[in-house]
Amino acid sequence: MNPKVLFWVPALLRLCLVFVAALVVWWMSGVVEALVFALAAVIIALFVQLRYLHELGEWLNNPHSSRLPDGWGAWTDVFARLYRLRREDERHQAEMAEWLARFRQAMQMLPEGVAIMDDVLFLEWCNEAAERHLGLSLARDKGLRVTNLVRHPEFIDYVILGRYETPLTLSFRGRKLECRIIPFENRRQILVTHDATDTERIEAMRRDFIANASHELRTPLTVIVGFLEIAMSDPGLDVATRTAHLALMTEQAQRMQRLIGDMLTLSRLESDEFPLKRERVDVRALVQSVAAEANALSGGRHTIDVEVDGPDVMGSAEELRSAFANLASNAVRYSPQGGTIRLKWTRGADDLRFSVMDCGIGIEPIHISRLTERFYRVDKSRSRETQGTGLGLAIVKHVLLRHGGRLVISSVPGQGSSFTAVLPNTSLPG
Structure with missing residues (x-):
């Protein structure tokens, strides 16, 4: 039915009802009483309309579906329509808030930094990666100009000149960053940063x-x-x-x-194509085998002591043998004739340790942090004499990483070195 009809028919019926009631009062009491009755009815109706107008105005100041008044007469339909519109609007707002929360959560999970700026480069939003890359803080820097926050000449030139066809690579805060600006909408720009250090x-x-x-x-x-x-x-x-x-x-x-x-x-x-195959490793037999190989390599020029006072472990026997053998062979190659080399397997308070201690030439402290690099040699001429490949300690490092362990190196020049392969207690058989 036509909405106009739905509005006017009830209104006219109410007016007719008031008119009929006034006629009844006229017939029963007289014309004055009828006029007074009609005037009172009109005043009451007007008061009701003003009251609902006031409630509508109060509600519009803070619209919420739970606070909408009930209404009477035509106001019932008005408030019902407003209630439906408000509920629909609240549903849309809830959906938008949910999508915005999902968007921000997704942006926070990105390894790339994302910062949203307006057309005059004021920061509107950024994720945690952008805060790390550029030294920003959304809570502190929101509404500030990005070029005032990231004070790097190349970055400022890139942003101001607007040459966004190719990304900008710069060194900033000790990292190598790739920056790209992507214009979107009419008054927004996205700054994307990628940490290219690794x-x-x-x-x-x-x-x-x-x-x-x-x-x-x-x-x-x-x-x-x-x-x-x-x-x-x-x-x-x-x-x-x-x-x-x-x-x-x-x-x-x-x-x-x-x-x-x-x-x-x-x-x-x-390689990820070769996952670690765990098995029970007889460490006593493994260490004894490594000692036998070290004796063969030494040819009787060194004294090799073996101490095994620890349990078996779960891991790759082949890989652990390679790591332990590399440590032992290095000790043989770099120890002078007549020296003593100790191979020791023990259980600590919260770890397991295979230590190789020699009385060789020792290593200067400046070299220790780089010993596990591929082909890194402290003395290249001596390395050729000992026929090393320069990859032994790199192999040891990667074997231990695959087993959740680490390599600890200590050395005193002229007195000897100690190389310790540390495995976690999680390597113990269950």
């Missing part, structure tokens, strides 16, 4: 690894190729010279084989 570090490590590996392989290859050229150009070499050349080529080929083997081991340890 990427830069990994890329530098990759370049260094390739360069070092190429250098390490080039030396034995040069020796082998040189001797082969000599053999090809001079078929009349005497047997002793030829035998010496073959021995040197064999030694260099074995060096390349060890280097490639260590590189493949490192690659496997770092």
Whole structure:
């Protein structure tokens, strides 16, 4: 039915009702009484309308569906419509608030920094990553100009000049950041920051690894190729010279084989395709085997003591053997003849420890933090003499990381070194 009809028909019926009542009063009491009655009815109706207008005005100052008055007459329909509109509006607001909360939560979870600015670069919102990257604080800096908060000449030029086609890379607060500004709407801009520090570090490590590996392989290859050229150009070499050349080529080929083997081991340890396979490891037998290998490498030039006073562990026997053997072989290579090397497996208060202690040349403190880097050598000439690949301690580090452990190094120059593989108590069999 037409809304106008729905409004006027009840109103006219009420007027008719008042008119009929006034006629009845006129018939029963007279015309004056009828007029007084009609006037009183109109005043009461007017008071009711003014009262509902006042309540409507009060409600509009603070609209909420739970505070809407009930109404009477035409006001019942008015308030019912307002109630439906307000409930729908509250539902939309709740949905918008939920979506906004989800959006902000998603933005907070991003590793990239996100900051929203207006057209004059005043900060409106930013996530925690942007606060870390740029040193911002949403609670403190909201409403302030970003160029006043991030005081870096390259960043200010990038923002003001508006050349947003390519991202800006800058060093800020000790990190390497990539910044990009994305205009949206008419009066908003999004500043996105990406911390490229780890990427830069990994890329530098990759370049260094390739360069070092190429250098390490080039030396034995040069020796082998040189001797082969000599053999090809001079078929009349005497047997002793030829035998010496073959021995040197064999030694260099074995060096390349060890280097490639260590590189493949490192690659496997770092790959997600080879998850750790846990098994019960007989540590006593493992340490005894490592000691036997160390004795063979030493050739009787050192005294190797073994102490096993700890339990078995859960882990990869092959990987732990590789780590322990690398520590023991390093001690043999860098200890002078007649020295003593101690291999010790013990259980501490809250961890398990395999320690290798030698009485070798020792290491200066400035080198200790870099010993687990690939191909890092304190003394390159001595490393060639000991036939090390420069990857042993890097392998130890990655094996321990896979087992939840760490490597602890202490050394006194001229007195010796101690390398300790620390495993957590969670490695104990259940």
